[in-house]
Amino acid sequence: MKLGFVGLPNVGKTTLFNALTGAGAETSNYPYTTVENNLAAVPVPDARLDTLAGLYGPKKVTPATAEFVDIAGLTKGASRGEGLGNRFLAHIREVDAVLHVIRCFDDENVVHAEGHTDPMRDRETVNLELCMADIEVAERRAARAEKAAKGDRSLLREADIFTALKNHLDGGKTAREFAASEEDKELIADCPLLTNKPVLYCANMSEEQFRGRETYGPYLSLIEAAKTEGAAVFPICAKLEQEIMEMDEGDRADFLAELGMTQPGRDRLIQLSYDLMGLMSFLTAGTPEVRAWTIKKGTKAPAAAGKIHKDLQRGFIRAEVVGFNDLTACGSIAAAKAKGLVRLEGKEYVMRDGDVVHFLFNV
Numbered sequence: 001m002k003l004g005f006v007g008l009p010n011v012g013k014t015t016l017f018n019a020l021t022g023a024g025a026e027t028s029n030y031p032y033t034t035v036e037n038n039l040a041a042v043p044v045p046d047a048r049l050d051t052l053a054g055l056y057g058p059k060k061v062t063p064a065t066a067e068f069v070d071i072a073g074l075t076k077g078a079s080r081g082e083g084l085g086n087r088f089l090a091h092i093r094e095v096d097a098v099l100h101v102i103r104c105f106d107d108e109n110v111v112h113a114e115g116h117t118d119p120m121r122d123r124e125t126v127n128l129e130l131c132m133a134d135i136e137v138a139e140r141r142a143a144r145a146e147k148a149a150k151g152d153r154s155l156l157r158e159a160d161i162f163t164a165l166k167n168h169l170d171g172g173k174t175a176r177e178f179a180a181s182e183e184d185k186e187l188i189a190d191c192p193l194l195t196n197k198p199v200l201y202c203a204n205m206s207e208e209q210f211r212g213r214e215t216y217g218p219y220l221s222l223i224e225a226a227k228t229e230g231a232a233v234f235p236i237c238a239k240l241e242q243e244i245m246e247m248d249e250g251d252r253a254d255f256l257a258e259l260g261m262t263q264p265g266r267d268r269l270i271q272l273s274y275d276l277m278g279l280m281s282f283l284t285a286g287t288p289e290v291r292a293w294t295i296k297k298g299t300k301a302p303a304a305a306g307k308i309h310k311d312l313q314r315g316f317i318r319a320e321v322v323g324f325n326d327l328t329a330c331g332s333i334a335a336a337k338a339k340g341l342v343r344l345e346g347k348e349y350v351m352r353d354g355d356v357v358h359f360l361f362n363v
Helices: 013-021 047-056 085-093 119-148 153-170 182-189 207-211 217-227 238-246 249-258 265-277 301-308 310-314 324-330 333-338
Strands: 002-006 038-043 060-062 065-070 097-103 199-204 232-236 279-285 289-296 316-323 343-345 355-361
Touching (some): 013 265, 085 119, 119 153, 153 182, 199 217, 199 265, 207 238, 301 316, 310 316, 316 324, 324 355
Parallel strands (some): 002 097, 279 355
Antiparallel strands (some): 279 289, 316 355
16 A cells, blocks of 8 residues: 655655654655655554564564655646646656645744745645646547547547536546446546545644534534545544654553544554555464454455465455454464354455454465
8 A cells, every 4th residue: 555645745644754754754845845755654554464473472473564755845836847746746756645635734933835834725726736637647548549439439438528528527526526337437437547545634633623523614614525526534643643653552552542642643544544445454363473464344355365365366265254352362373263253265255354364275
């Protein structure tokens, strides 16, 4: 899972990136401090791994990981190559989901690219640039399909879809908002459109705004705007998160409780990103290793086995599966088997979040 921080310059992308990853990337009060991408991998929080480690006493515990990418700030004209536009857009194409950081705080010591803070305007500025870049992609796809349709009339439908999508983008609306059938959505998903990527708007607030976010007007307006494209808004204070991550565990727990939270922002952001992308984890457990594996919801057992090794998928016979809750309630895999809670599943089995699995295969 590769998540890209995107937004205007000086909105707090790198501060947030550092707070969530501990990477220590350079920050300063001027645009384009970030020119090259900053990258960091962080473990996906999963308390089930600790529980399984207590049952199996493994030599190693390996969580799933998420990769965060801090991408250079965008300005007006990026779709025409202005500023770091071309590089910026190319980097966004490489991520699985977009974390669009929007500045909600005022600070005279931190320059704003547009002169003053306006979360709704900033959201629209970035989205418009991405839409403009997508217009070119949709136009090329429509032209290619129309040309190919001279020899294959079935491609006329594709040409029509991408022409309609181009007109939709012309109106400043994202590809996520484009009304299409499931079949057409699959066709569009095959096209590298920036505004079709899953997006989570990260509202970067001051500590005072964050504490009173349920009554903070700009944050509530962002929520309403995001709903039009099926997106969510994640409230966060990057400065506060940096302080939280520097605390020892005891102080951190007390401070989070004071804020009415049980987890730091990093953990909540990763979990929201999993939901955003339709991801989940299955687990493998034994004395050598307890490990979490990330898969798409709806993945069948052979494809899940392939996440571990392609040979397991190629030679898949069946899967021994027990639910995490059943296993922990029984206290051991032997006790779970004795109670008939360990199931033998075949090639059509659709994996469930928290399945503890042993794959049987023969190559």
